[in-house]
Amino acid sequence: MIKVEDLTRRYGSYAAVDSVSFEVQPGTVTGFLGPNGAGKSTCMRMICGLTPPTSGTATVLGKPYAELPNPGRHVGVLLDAAAQHNGRTGREILTLGAIMMGLERRRVDEMLELVGLNKEESRRRLRDYSLGMRQRLGIAHALLGDPKVLILDEPANGLDPAGIRWMRGLLRGFADEGGTVLLSSHLLHEVEVVADDLVVIGRGKIVAEGAKSALLSAAGTTVRTTDDQRLANALESAGFGANPATGGGIHTDALPEQVGRIALEHQVVLTELRQAGTAGLEEMFLQLTAADAREGVAA
Incomplete structure (x- = not known):
């Protein structure tokens, strides 16, 4: 130990x-x-x-x-x-x-x-x-x-x-x-x-x-649409965070079901909707450390 x-x-x-x-x-x-x-x-x-x-x-x-x-x-x-x-x-x-x-x-x-x-x-x-x-x-x-x-x-x-x-x-x-x-x-x-x-x-x-499983499952939701900005505005109006996701799309703390309802209400077409954890550790790591990354400095 x-x-x-x-x-x-x-x-x-x-x-x-x-x-x-x-x-x-x-x-x-x-x-x-x-x-x-x-x-x-x-x-x-x-x-x-x-x-x-x-x-x-x-x-x-x-x-x-x-x-x-x-x-x-x-x-x-x-x-x-x-x-x-x-x-x-x-x-x-x-x-x-x-x-x-x-x-x-x-x-x-x-x-x-x-x-x-x-x-x-x-x-x-x-x-x-x-x-x-x-x-x-x-x-x-x-x-x-x-x-x-x-x-x-x-x-x-x-x-x-x-x-x-x-x-x-x-x-x-x-x-x-x-x-x-x-x-x-x-x-x-x-x-x-x-x-x-x-x-x-x-x-x-x-x-x-x-636990790895708990951290990945709590990583939020990633969504891609035909109008990311419109959905991002709608999510923020509903009280959820909405930020650009690594590799494109939106990362939000809303559940997939909540994202789907908001997208339907605002008539935004979804092209991808998944829990962010399914993209693996890399996406979670980049989200958690985006403000802390310092390229070229020894660890």
């Missing part, structure tokens, strides 16, 4: 993370989402004890990460696949990890096989690894100590479609066996497929959290 309470990190007057609170339960995958610069990576670094919080607390399995005995045996972390010594081989990196955690050397071979790095690849220097190979090695290192919790920041970055599908199955299987997974990724479709719960952050604050 991961528990974050009023976690805040300030740099002078700037709050990179501002009073964030959420929990990640055992047996679940929680998608941690937000636009560039939202504070996701800073928050994950505080959970892992790499960045001290200005205020608030973060615990993993009931303790701050730094207080866990032999933390790699309890928590697997992948925050930056490039943060390894380029002059070492993949096998050497895992072997050093096994020595530090007090593991048997056979665990190295098991993890290399699990992530699909063959004997030849495991003997290459990291400087000769592709990004996808680095990610696989990082996942192997995170799983090396047979942890109960995984904290992963963009683990699918650089993986090909087959690799992404493999990783999806790996995380789902880990959670189904009682593990706890906190997953940050910009690959929204993959998060939608694998996640049970979602935490969405924008400009350092949580803008939405809860």
Whole structure:
């Protein structure tokens, strides 16, 4: 279990993370989402004890990460696949990890096989690894100590479609066996497929959290018509919100049945009418974070 309470990190007057609170339960995958610069990576670094919080607390399995005995045996972390010594081989990196955690050397071979790095690849220097190979090695290192919790920041970055599908199955299987997974990724479709719960952050604050199914079903209604402006005016007159939808049409908080009645009353022809949640996580994410997106700023 991961528990974050009023976690805040300030740099002078700037709050990179501002009073964030959420929990990640055992047996679940929680998608941690937000636009560039939202504070996701800073928050994950505080959970892992790499960045001290200005205020608030973060615990993993009931303790701050730094207080866990032999933390790699309890928590697997992948925050930056490039943060390894380029002059070492993949096998050497895992072997050093096994020595530090007090593991048997056979665990190295098991993890290399699990992530699909063959004997030849495991003997290459990291400087000769592709990004996808680095990610696989990082996942192997995170799983090396047979942890109960995984904290992963963009683990699918650089993986090909087959690799992404493999990783999806790996995380789902880990959670189904009682593990706890906190997953940050910009690959929204993959998060939608694998996640049970979602935490969405924008400009350092949580803008939405809860069960994925509940958040998607509450995303409102998307409608396309032969006269969007006329229907938008009618919806607003009836007390409903009406904004341009991602990809065209109107997004409203009215139910589909209410939209249909208002359109009939005002003689507006509908060409599409559906709950916004059926368009998936991407549309909901863009709606929630439209005011917070900051292109070109690191997360």
